[in-house]
Every structure is written in structure tokens, then in C-alpha cells.
Amino acid sequence: MDSTLPNPAAPKVTVVGTGYLGATHAICMAVLGFDVLGVDVDERKVAQLRAGKVPFFEPGLPEKLDRAMATGRLHFTTDFDEAAAFGDVHFVCVGTPQATDSSAAELKYVHAAFASLASRIDRKALLVGKSTVPIGTAARLTGMVQGLSPAGPELELAWNPEFLREGFAVEDTLHPDRLVFGVASEWAESQLRRIFHPLLADGTPLIVTDLATAELVKVAANSFLATKISFINAMAEVCEATGADVSLLARALSLDTRIGGRFLKPGLGFGGGCLPKDIRAFKHRAEELGVGQAVRFLGEVDSINNRRRTRSVDLIRELAGGTLSGVKVAALGAAFKPNSDDVRDAPALDVARLLYLEGASVTVYDPEANPNAHRTYPDLDYVGSLAEAVRHADVVALLTEWDEFREADPQDLGALVAHRRIFDGRHALNPDHYTAHGWEYRALGRPYQPAGRSGAVAAGTTGHGPEAPARTGAPETGQEGPFSQSH
């Protein structure tokens, strides 16, 4: 597929909501050859995008934005009149965060975006939801938009859920594992086939289904991923009670090709703007539908995940000698995962906050997320380098597994700290490297390793740390083992 050639037959598309998902979608659509108009209510964001700047950290996206802007096919606006007149296919990518007063999804942005478009569209057109929504939303929106639009039933609705991962957003958009079209008519399907033709021609598997199934595929996928992570973290709890080692357990499990190693990495658990709120909203919606029992386990998945955060604080307190009061902790990482500046429901930042609330003096360093973290928790101390963070630290806590932390030299770090004590919240380090340099090492679900002693297993068999290539030994071709970065 040559994605640089303009496609004269391509419809013009608008993308409403230019956050993590929408900006990526708009930019990639332009790269694929479409004329694209990105629309947002946030004037600052639109101004940044117009100036050729991606408003968040996403590897590879700035280069794609440059390329798309250079073609003259990509524009941004806050004007819905312009958006309604621009094209005949409109993608909606606005946020669906957790409601402030319940575990349900907040749908007011989705309603506003669909209403803003529908009330202005007076001809045959397709509105395509990409936001993650509770099952039944698309059917309800269909009635709403057709009632609002001068075009009436000529205005159709489809759902095209998105599965991209932050940190890999460009790759996942241009080379997705699958496409899902939730449609109510052949015409809607044909429009989506036209738009996604470059990816379909590339062999991307396609599932065409009804609106409800498309909505459900998305929340079911995120629920499965969250459950897999909480499963291994539940095993970590059992390991903590028995002296077993969850790292080796995960490795052994992952070698069963039916289980696989992806999303089986133990540690601080899942966060971000999607998995936590999506499992809660799904459970809430299932209860409304009278099938709450079917997904009751998602409450347990959530609880296991949250317990990892408080357990991390316990281990850091133990490392500090029993109290956190007045203890200087270097918190390495704030983002919910590496290669992202997103701190929404970030386990790392949550642990830093809990340590601070217990009286620790917490110094946070994240290579990209400091500004977002500072906006979220201004009380914590933020510094601009790893060295500044660890200087005079009583305990170092690795909370997000950025390469910079994985690759740090334990001897160099040791020269800066007050005490050589490290908590590895992401199973990202080789314990033996640290203990050999006089560090006390603690990790969730692993036996205690005092300074100067090797672990229960020889380095190299654990698959830990930078020495173990991410994919080595992974049982599924092209997939990561449980010890690699959480892709």
C-alpha cells in the first residue's frame, strides 16, 4: 500500500474530538490520502494542531502530522458549521470518561458531538462513532440524530470501535489486528469499506456486524485484557503468601501457547484512560441490562488491580524500615505506562500520592509525563532528571518501566542515593544486578532479596531486565513475553 498517493475517489472525512484517539485517527486518515477536517471544542488543542504540534506525547505521530500537513489534506477547526458542510462521513472520537457520581460512562460529550453535527447536516451522510460506549448507545443515538437532523433518516449511524494502544497508536491505526464495522445498512457498510479500503486491501481482517455487537466487542476486549493482568496479579498475591516467585510463574504459564505471554506481566497493574473506566462502565451497563451476574467478576478484577497499589506502598514502607514519615522516596515514572505522557488513573502517580499522604517526601521524575502529573497532583515534587530524583533518596521506587530506568546502571545510581533500596513495581529490572551492587531489592510477588545475594534463580533464566530481549522466548511469534515492556 502506498499511503502517500492522493486518492481522488476518497470521501472527505471529519474527525470530531482530537484527543489521543481522534488526533491519531485524523492524522493517519490524511496520511492514507483522505481530505480530513479535525474538529474540537478545545481551542488550544486546535491551535496547536494547526501549528503542526501534537498536543500529547505519542512516538511517531509528530512525523506523521508533519507529513499530513505538508500534503495540504489535513485541517483543524472548532467550527461545527464548517464540519457539517465538509464531508459525508463524520467520525466521533470524543471522550467517555467515568461519570463523577457513579461507575457508569459519562456520555455527555458523545451526545453533544452527535447533536452538534446532526442539527447541521441536511443531506445523506454517515456518522461513525469510535468512542468506547455502553451497549445500546448507538441505537439510542440513531433516534436522537435522525430527530435532530433536517436530513431525517438519511442521516445514518455506524460504530467502528478502536483498539489502538497509546505508545503504538500510529502502528495500530495503520496496521490494526482487525476492523469492526457495526452497521445498520448496506450503504453504511459500503461507506466504511470505501474509507478503510487501504487497510482492507492490505489484508486487515474485517468483522461486519450490528451496532450492539460492535459496541460489545470493544468493552469485551478491554475486559479480557484487564482480566488477564489481574489474573497474574492475583497469583502474585498468592506468591507473596507462599514465598513463590510470580515472575517465574508468569514465564512458565506464558510458554503454554494457549495462554501466551502478552498482558501477563505482573506488577503494579493497569491504569490509563481506558481499561479501568471501561470495565467499570461495562459492569454498570450489564447490571442495568439485568445481566450483572455475568460480569460480576470484573469487580474483582478491579479490586485486585487496586490492591497492587496499596501493596506497593506496604513494600516501600518495609524497605524504608517500617515508616514512611520523613522518608525520601524517588518515584521513577508517573505515566500509566512507558512511551506515554498520559497520567489518567496512572498506578505510578497513585502510589506516589499514597506515599506522600503517609508522610514521605516524594520526588517524581517521568521522562514525558511530569507536566500532566504536576497538573494532577501539584503537591508532589517534580524534577527534570533521573539523577535529581534519586539524589539522597532513602528508597527508589520504579513505577513506570521507561527504558531510561531499565537501563540505568545500579552502581551509578548507588553513588547518588542515601540508601541502596529499590522497589521494582514493574518487574523491569534484573534483581541480581542490583543486589550485586549492594541494593536491597523488593518486587510484588517475588521473594525478598537482601543486598549482596543472588535471587532464587540465576540471571538469564528469569528473562528479567534489559539483558533479556523483549521477545526472547515468547511462545507466540511476534509477541512479547511477560517481562518485556507492556505492549
Ligand SMILES: NC(=O)C1=CN([C@@H]2O[C@H](COP(=O)(O)OP(=O)(O)OC[C@H]3O[C@@H](n4cnc5c(N)ncnc54)[C@H](O)[C@@H]3O)[C@@H](O)[C@H]2O)C=CC1
Ligand atoms: N486513548 C486511547 O488510546 C483510546 C481511546 N478510546 C476511546 O476513545 C474515546 C476518546 O478517548 P481519548 O482520545 O483518549 O480522549 P481525550 O480526552 O484525549 O480526547 C477527547 C477529545 O474530545 C474533545 N471533545 C469533547 N467534547 C467535544 C465535542 N462536543 N465536540 C468536539 N470535541 C469534543 C475534547 O476536547 C478532547 O480533545 C474514549 O471513548 C476512549 O475510551 C478507544 C481506543 C483507544
Ligand SMILES: O=C(O)[C@H]1O[C@H](OP(=O)(O)OP(=O)(O)OC[C@H]2O[C@@H](n3ccc(=O)[nH]c3=O)[C@H](O)[C@@H]2O)[C@H](O)[C@@H](O)[C@@H]1O
Ligand atoms: O481502549 C483503549 O483505550 C485501549 O486500552 C488499552 O491500551 P492502553 O490503555 O493504551 O495501554 P495497554 O498497553 O493496554 O496498557 C494498559 C495498562 O495495563 C498495564 N499492563 C499491561 C500489560 C501487562 O502485561 N501488565 C500490565 O500491568 C500497563 O502498564 C498499563 O498501565 C488496550 O490495550 C487497547 O487495545 C485499547 O484500544
